[in-house]
Amino acid sequence: MSFQVPAYAAFSAHEPLAPYTVERRDVGPRDVRIDIKFAGICHSDIHTARSEWGETPYPVVVGHEIAGIVAEVGPEVTKYAVGDRVGVGCMVDSCRECENCKAGDEQYCRKGNTGTYASTDADGRITHGGYARAIVVTEDFVLRIPEGLELDVAAPLLCAGITTYSPLRHWNAGPGKQVAVVGLGGLGHMAVKLAHAMGAEVTVLSQSLKKQEDGLRLGADHYHATADADTFTRLHSSFDLIINTVSAKLDVGAFLGLLKVDGTMVNVGAPDESLSVNAFALINGRRSWAGSNIGGIAETQEMLDFCAEHRLGAEIEVIGAEQINEAYERVLASDVRYRFVIDTSTLG
Numbered sequence: 001m002s003f004q005v006p007a008y009a010a011f012s013a014h015e016p017l018a019p020y021t022v023e024r025r026d027v028g029p030r031d032v033r034i035d036i037k038f039a040g041i042c043h044s045d046i047h048t049a050r051s052e053w054g055e056t057p058y059p060v061v062v063g064h065e066i067a068g069i070v071a072e073v074g075p076e077v078t079k080y081a082v083g084d085r086v087g088v089g090c091m092v093d094s095c096r097e098c099e100n101c102k103a104g105d106e107q108y109c110r111k112g113n114t115g116t117y118a119s120t121d122a123d124g125r126i127t128h129g130g131y132a133r134a135i136v137v138t139e140d141f142v143l144r145i146p147e148g149l150e151l152d153v154a155a156p157l158l159c160a161g162i163t164t165y166s167p168l169r170h171w172n173a174g175p176g177k178q179v180a181v182v183g184l185g186g187l188g189h190m191a192v193k194l195a196h197a198m199g200a201e202v203t204v205l206s207q208s209l210k211k212q213e214d215g216l217r218l219g220a221d222h223y224h225a226t227a228d229a230d231t232f233t234r235l236h237s238s239f240d241l242i243i244n245t246v247s248a249k250l251d252v253g254a255f256l257g258l259l260k261v262d263g264t265m266v267n268v269g270a271p272d273e274s275l276s277v278n279a280f281a282l283i284n285g286r287r288s289w290a291g292s293n294i295g296g297i298a299e300t301q302e303m304l305d306f307c308a309e310h311r312l313g314a315e316i317e318v319i320g321a322e323q324i325n326e327a328y329e330r331v332l333a334s335d336v337r338y339r340f341v342i343d344t345s346t347l348g
């Protein structure tokens with residue numbers, strides 16, 4: 001059984017997104033139906049809508065930065081009630097039994113987590129995400145948006161927030177640590193805010209100095225242009241941790257050279273092209289090159305609570321449905337300040 005919801009979908013890799021009616025399952029015993037109020041636009045939505053990570057099942061409703069209000073709960077739901085302010089991020093299920101799920105790392109579920117969109121759900125249907133008026137999700141994958149965080153600025157935390165919070169925590173960003181953030185887009189601007197709130201000394205490495213004033217206002221202590229070759233000489237061996245949020249291929253070796261001995265560069269950016277590195281860039285300085293995928297459910301709640309405590313939301317530009325395609329072009333042109341958020345009441 002199912003019901004219909006107005007949405008926006010990608011129909012192929014080369015066409016603009018357009019209005020669509022998505023089927024949602026009826027609320028099951030442990031499900032929560034959420035009236036979506038805001039949905040952030042993540043660069044991963046664009047990679048998926050355009051089949052840049054492999055063939056996407058079309059049509060697909062993307063969007064995994066979801067904020068809304070609980071509209072209905074199943075009879076066995078214990079954590080949420082109608083009217084609660086909630087969010088959904090990049091996952092809507094996982095096996096819950098493997099060692100990684102049990103450790104709270106559902107994103108690394110050995111059987112593969114169920115993505116919020118373009119994934120196959122337990123019932124065999126393809127999942128559809130947040131560019132829609134409503135979604136039905138099992139309560140265990142729903143997050144609580146704390147008081148003090150408005151829904152529009154909270155939406156991007158569900159992906160951009162947790163994806164940067166998790167590696168910053170894992171690699172101990174904090175007082176006395178030099179943290180660099182590469183790319184000042186959706187993820188990058190949250191990385192700057194979060195690392196600053198954790199007490200680290202933060203440097204932005206952006207392609208140009210165009211966004212320098214913003215970067216410093218967001219909490220960065222320093223800001224440098226990577227187009228200036230001098231940057232790589234001046235900042236050699238400077239950082240304990242580099243968070244690379246860039247959505248395109250870049251010269252990994254040049255950035256590894258900016259790490260201190262035992263420093264780590266963490267890739268959260270997920271370009272469609274392979275990245276490569278010369279072994280000497282790692283050998284010199286016992287450096288590490290790592291990756292990180294979003295964060296677990298409990299950790300996502302911890303991040304939301306941290307953001308509420310520190311009064312941190314995303315810097316957003318709220319748009320209507322008819323501006324989604326234009327917003328995609330602006331994201332691709334690095335012209336996002338710093339997350340587009342769709343007001344889902346405009347979806348029809």
Ligand code: NAP
Nearest residue numbers: 043044183184185186187206207247248269270293294334
């Ligand atoms: P975004 O808003 O487009 O930000 C990416 C930033 O990278 C841009 O603002 C730009 O910053 C820089 N950049 C873009 N093209 C570049 C190029 N050719 N060379 C150098 N720098 C470039 O994207 P986002 O939503 O933050 O996502 C970033 C990446 O992370 C995407 O690949 C996305 O799929 C991935 N992602 C991964 C995870 C995960 O769990 N690992 C989660 C979410 C997203 P400047 O203008 O400041 O240079």
Ligand code: ZN
Nearest residue numbers: 042044159160
């Ligand atoms: Zn995302």
Ligand code: ZN
Nearest residue numbers: 095098101109
């Ligand atoms: Zn699992």
